[in-house]
Structure formats: C-alpha cells, structure tokens
Amino acid sequence: MPDTRELGPFCQSCGMPLTKPTDFGTSKAGLRVNDYCRFCWVDGAFTNPTMTMQEMQDFCTRELVKRRMPEAKARALMADTLPHLKRWRSPALV
Numbered sequence: 001m002p003d004t005r006e007l008g009p010f011c012q013s014c015g016m017p018l019t020k021p022t023d024f025g026t027s028k029a030g031l032r033v034n035d036y037c038r039f040c041w042v043d044g045a046f047t048n049p050t051m052t053m054q055e056m057q058d059f060c061t062r063e064l065v066k067r068r069m070p071e072a073k074a075r076a077l078m079a080d081t082l083p084h085l086k087r088w089r090s091p092a093l094v
Contacts, residue, residue, distance in 0.1 A: 011037035012086035013046065014060055035086060053088045
C-alpha cells in the first residue's frame with residue numbers, strides 16, 4: 001500500500017483531503033489557509049483548540065464509520081495518520 005501522506009493536500013489537524021476550495025480553513029482576514037480544513041480552522045484559529053489527539057482520533061473514527069469504513073480500519077488509519085500531522089507534532093506547529 002502506498003504511503004498516502006505524500007499525496008494531498010490534507011488537513012494538518014484531522015487528515016481530511018482538501019480537494020475543493022470550500023474544504024480549506026480561513027485566516028482572520030477570511031483568506032484561504034492551506035494547512036487546515038474548514039472544520040478545524042476558522043478565522044485564524046482552531047475551532048476546538050483544547051481537543052486532544054485522542055479526542056480527534058475518536059471523532060474522525062466515528063466519522064469514517066458513518067461513511068461505511070470498518071471501525072478497526074478507521075481507528076488504525078487515524079492512529080497512523082494523526083501523529084504525522086502538523087497540529088499533533090511536538091512541538092505543535094501552527
């Protein structure tokens with residue numbers, strides 16, 4: 001299986017593919033932000049700044065299951081993906 005982290009772009013918080021202009025988050029000035037999706041980043045800030053990586057993993061797993069991905073596969077995908085994203089690296093990069 002190819003390493004999909006080389007494809008993209010992806011939200012650097014939740015891993016959502018950013019394929020349409022409306023997928024991207026916004027800066028304080030309302031301009032497109034290339035690193036984050038519209039669900040994670042609005043008006044120059046995280047929509048849920050206190051969310052932990054585990055909480056994000058649980059949330060994304062539930063969303064993928066709703067889209068018919070088996071739960072074990074969704075959880076494994078998120079466990080493998082999230083630690084490599086900008087928001088969850090140590091130290092966090094914004």
